Amino acid sequence: MANIAVPQTEYAQPRERGWYKRNEIAVTPWLFLIPGILFFMVYVIIPIFQSFYYSTLSWDGLGEAEFIGLSNYSELWDDSAFYTSLRNNIIWLFLYLLAIPAGLGIALLLNQTVFGIRLYKSLFFFPFVISQVVVGLVFGWFYDPTFGLFNIALGWFGLGPINVLGDENYVTYGIIAAGLWPQTAYCMILYLTGLNAVDPEQIEAARLDGAKRLKMLWYVVIPQLKPATFIAFVVTIIGALRSFDLISIMTNGGPFGESRVLSFYMFEVALSEYGFRMGYGAAIAVVLFLIMLVFITYFLYSMYQEEKGR
Amino acid sequence: MFPTPIEKSSPGAQIAYKTLLPISLLIWLAPLLAVALFSIKPDSDFTTGNYWGLPSSFEGFANYGLVFTSDMPRYMLNSILITVPTVIGCIVLSSMTGFALGIYKFKANIWVFFMFVAGNFVPFQILMVPVRDLTLDMGLYNTIPGLVLFHIAFQTGFCTLFMRNFIRALPYELVEAARVEGISEWRIFWYVVMPLMKPALAAMAVLIFTFIWNDYFWAVVLTQGVESQPVTAGITSFNAQFRAAYHLMSAGSIVAALPPVAMFFLMQKHFIAGLTLGAVK
Numbered sequence: 001m002a003n004i005a006v007p008q009t010e011y012a013q014p015r016e017r018g019w020y021k022r023n024e025i026a027v028t029p030w031l032f033l034i035p036g037i038l039f040f041m042v043y044v045i046i047p048i049f050q051s052f053y054y055s056t057l058s059w060d061g062l063g064e065a066e067f068i069g070l071s072n073y074s075e076l077w078d079d080s081a082f083y084t085s086l087r088n089n090i091i092w093l094f095l096y097l098l099a100i101p102a103g104l105g106i107a108l109l110l111n112q113t114v115f116g117i118r119l120y121k122s123l124f125f126f127p128f129v130i131s132q133v134v135v136g137l138v139f140g141w142f143y144d145p146t147f148g149l150f151n152i153a154l155g156w157f158g159l160g161p162i163n164v165l166g167d168e169n170y171v172t173y174g175i176i177a178a179g180l181w182p183q184t185a186y187c188m189i190l191y192l193t194g195l196n197a198v199d200p201e202q203i204e205a206a207r208l209d210g211a212k213r214l215k216m217l218w219y220v221v222i223p224q225l226k227p228a229t230f231i232a233f234v235v236t237i238i239g240a241l242r243s244f245d246l247i248s249i250m251t252n253g254g255p256f257g258e259s260r261v262l263s264f265y266m267f268e269v270a271l272s273e274y275g276f277r278m279g280y281g282a283a284i285a286v287v288l289f290l291i292m293l294v295f296i297t298y299f300l301y302s303m304y305q306e307e308k309g310r
Numbered sequence: 311m312f313p314t315p316i317e318k319s320s321p322g323a324q325i326a327y328k329t330l331l332p333i334s335l336l337i338w339l340a341p342l343l344a345v346a347l348f349s350i351k352p353d354s355d356f357t358t359g360n361y362w363g364l365p366s367s368f369e370g371f372a373n374y375g376l377v378f379t380s381d382m383p384r385y386m387l388n389s390i391l392i393t394v395p396t397v398i399g400c401i402v403l404s405s406m407t408g409f410a411l412g413i414y415k416f417k418a419n420i421w422v423f424f425m426f427v428a429g430n431f432v433p434f435q436i437l438m439v440p441v442r443d444l445t446l447d448m449g450l451y452n453t454i455p456g457l458v459l460f461h462i463a464f465q466t467g468f469c470t471l472f473m474r475n476f477i478r479a480l481p482y483e484l485v486e487a488a489r490v491e492g493i494s495e496w497r498i499f500w501y502v503v504m505p506l507m508k509p510a511l512a513a514m515a516v517l518i519f520t521f522i523w524n525d526y527f528w529a530v531v532l533t534q535g536v537e538s539q540p541v542t543a544g545i546t547s548f549n550a551q552f553r554a555a556y557h558l559m560s561a562g563s564i565v566a567a568l569p570p571v572a573m574f575f576l577m578q579k580h581f582i583a584g585l586t587l588g589a590v591k
Binding site: 024025026028029030032033035036037039040042043044045046047048050051054061108109111112113114120122123124125126127129130131132133134137138139141142147149152181186189190191193194195196197198203213216217220221227228231234238241242244245248249262263266267270271278281282284285286288289292295296299300303304307 | 312313315316317327328331334335338339340341342344345348359361362403404406407409410411413414416419420422424425426427428429431432433434435436437438439440441442443444459460462463464466467470494495496499520523524526527530531542545546549556559563566567570571573574575578582585586588589590
């Protein structure tokens, strides 16, 4: 008997690959998404729907909740404080948008290459980094009728003194001005980045064609800044509708509730000395959410168009 | 470059520009400079009406010293204990969601992505009552973990948007090449994609740090005492304690604002890169 070395002709079958291995590319994204989606569902998505439900209840947050249908909404319909808040929200929305042209203006001013310009840019951006609580405090003193810089400056023109935060006609505008300070800084940094990427050849070509300053800005530069403008618009609208910190710090809604906005009024109704009316607060929040939803839909639609374009 | 470089304009315009620049900066930052001035003044200056003159004596050390012997250090510590875990949690969750949404093509991709984006835009008030309730039910009301969990969840929306767009911009061939080599998907995540994400993670970390440090609304909704409130909420109780003591309130505000400011100046490049992501095509 001879042991002849025969070349091996049979190989062990590769072991049956596991289910995971076979479906790896389809399954992996979901494994990676699960923790994030779970957190987001529990703390963000589900609470939105819960708020809709709460808005049909009469509930103090502790005791028995009573289903009252749309009564909270019909109460809102006749609530003058609600209309004041809604009016102020609209003022906020429009005036806050001034941050966009103001930011563009400062960005154009600073888009130079003189000595130390980088430091200037950071220092102009500075207000955005500070918390709104501190901004509110600082502006509260700025408007102070006895020693505030604002009234000192008015005095130079023979005007004032005006107690901005104590006057129901001025108070909302005064708070918005404080909010515009950091928001303008944010828009400025967006535009500075945008201006960096403006195509120099187009500028030169337009210059040869005789385009000057404003025409150049309007027809050549601003169209190229469109992505920056979109982001500035998104963050400014959201910022305007989220305004809460400044109002809470500067006036606490006063005088006579004249500086309330929906976000603040909602908080007041649900969690402060006006009593814990969770249902009524949720109804106000739903209204605010629906206003926001108009913008969210528009933002998502724009993003969707862009995604398709890729 | 637009506008025309100043070097190309007349000498008069150049001088005007260079003098107007510092003046406009001073006006822009006037409210802050005022606070800085207040914070080194003695108490007596305010009672004698010397608001804007030079301090009659330098009391910076005394004022800031008093801030540090109050509750402020505790509030600062709370802020750190809230902010740092939130940043870590957000990075972990969103690098995973960002990877999943940025690399894989599947039908629900865009809808999951839009869910995160849309959720990130909602007004806080629509979440307030249910989240407060949930936090109470979990026994986490007025605790640091209660606040941290919510912040992680909410910021995941923004961070997913951020990471997903960043990962989208990476060269996809890298992933394909790795797959051809037979490298498993989670290894691609860890060894191929993550190392390229370092700048994005840095940018995101500084942004989230600043957002969370400056949060006031949720601090008021979910916490209420010195044992768990962050410095933004703490500063209001500090101010109530020292009502009309402008020198102390100023010093307190500056201390409270300092960490994000320091973060900004140290990590400026990352900070701005993060904020302006998407501002340029």
